[in-house]
Amino acid sequence: MIDAVLGYSPSDFLLFSESVYWRLFARANAATWPAAAITPIAAMALLAATGRSGMRRAVGLSFATAWAGVSLFFIPLYREINWAIAHLAPGFWLEAVLLLIWALASRTPERPGPVRQGIGWTIGLTATLGWPLLSFAPDRSIAAAQVVGLAPDPTALATLAAALLFARGVWTPLLAAAPFAWCMISAATLLTMGAWEGWLLIIGAVLALVGLASGRQKLRTPPT
């Protein structure tokens, strides 16, 4: 089997057509409506609360719910047409658990440095509000808008933003690892399909790496 696999090109691993892939999002949105209309705004509001006291727990719990939402409502649909997803599905649940533990681990508020904050906001805006707007492009459908909490790509990007804006120390790379990996995997799939959104994922993931490397966060003492 290994010999056979090595003889293939990337397009040979694409088992489905582009149109069938985009329809998955329409099916997920229809099955969970009106969640698809609410989650992008909720996610944006959470990210906007950067540095506010007590928000890390809310962010952690909400994003854990988002990854669980992707696992429950989108991954089963994707598995119907892509058997390889079965091997990646546990990673979505693992990320949800990590976010949950992080949410409960510490109550100390923190504020990121300017570079990390700028990058986090950029990625966060793109993921929460920008990504659903991609469905207005030609050959796309508004019904298939990809939103945080239902679609893996904006969920991964928004989680990278949350890690940059709210996490500190080892938690930042820990929470960013799975979303980063997913961005790369999904980008490979999208680019093989000829979908330019793949480049956005790569740019977002690389920006997140820059944000991670931008230095330690500045801590702000909570008011007494």
Next chain:
Amino acid sequence: MTISRRQFLTGAAAIAAGLPSPVGAATEAKWGTRIVPSTGLRIPAVGLGTWITFNIGRDPELLERSTDVMRAFFEEGGGMIDSSPMYGSSQTTVGHGLKRLGHPKTLFAAEKVWTDADGEGRSQIATTQQKWGVPAFDLLQVHNLVAADAHLETLFAMREEGALAHVGVTTSHGRRHRDLEKLMVRWPLDFVQLTYNVVDREAERRLLPLAREKGIAVIANRPFRRGSLIDQTRSSPLPNWAGEISADVWSSILLKFVLSHPAITVAIPATTNPGHMRENKAAARGVMPAPDLREKISAYIRAL
């Protein structure tokens, strides 16, 4: 000297290929059928591939559309439907359509074994059978030569048991032709499946002549190169010589090129469009291009 039933049928088929069909002449003309050399079975020359096009999950709208394609396929004479465990949900889609259409009798069910675990062949076949909802397959093939020898042992044993009619192997994209040639020499295969179309003609050098010599039926996959040949020719007007072979669409020219090679038994184009399915089926009927026109077709399309 005694001869086996297969040897008798192979010889008879070779003779019959050169003679007008007696009772079946009208059937052959209507549906464009070809003879499987090893068993003498006559099957339509245009089948239905399911790679990508039938991998649609449980999408209700797309399942209905695939059933429409299958309905058109059977209304035009039916024949070989080819799938594989590798093709995602395609097997389930086929099973859905067969159930909706009442399991037409003209089905030639062709499937594949795709596992590198030697002992898992039969269990995978059983799972596939459940998805199709058929009691047995007409043809089982070792997909992309994965664990070929082990699985061929299993498939030939199944044929001896009467659980299977034909045994074959597959490759695609011009890969592993040397390995395929060795298997064709070593095993008494009924079918081989390989990529053959107007630009991918590598098989003409050795594999197609070998198949004719050994009486092995040939299935041509990727006759449209997964649609790229259709895209390439779409905006070009049909040349004058298209009328010589009664081709009124480019897909017909592309399929007639494939089917006009004397070694080819079946081509398995895939489609999501019932109208295109009917056009594909029509290509198996009527005049086929002679050798000089085949070269003209190939050169014309390469130049586009």
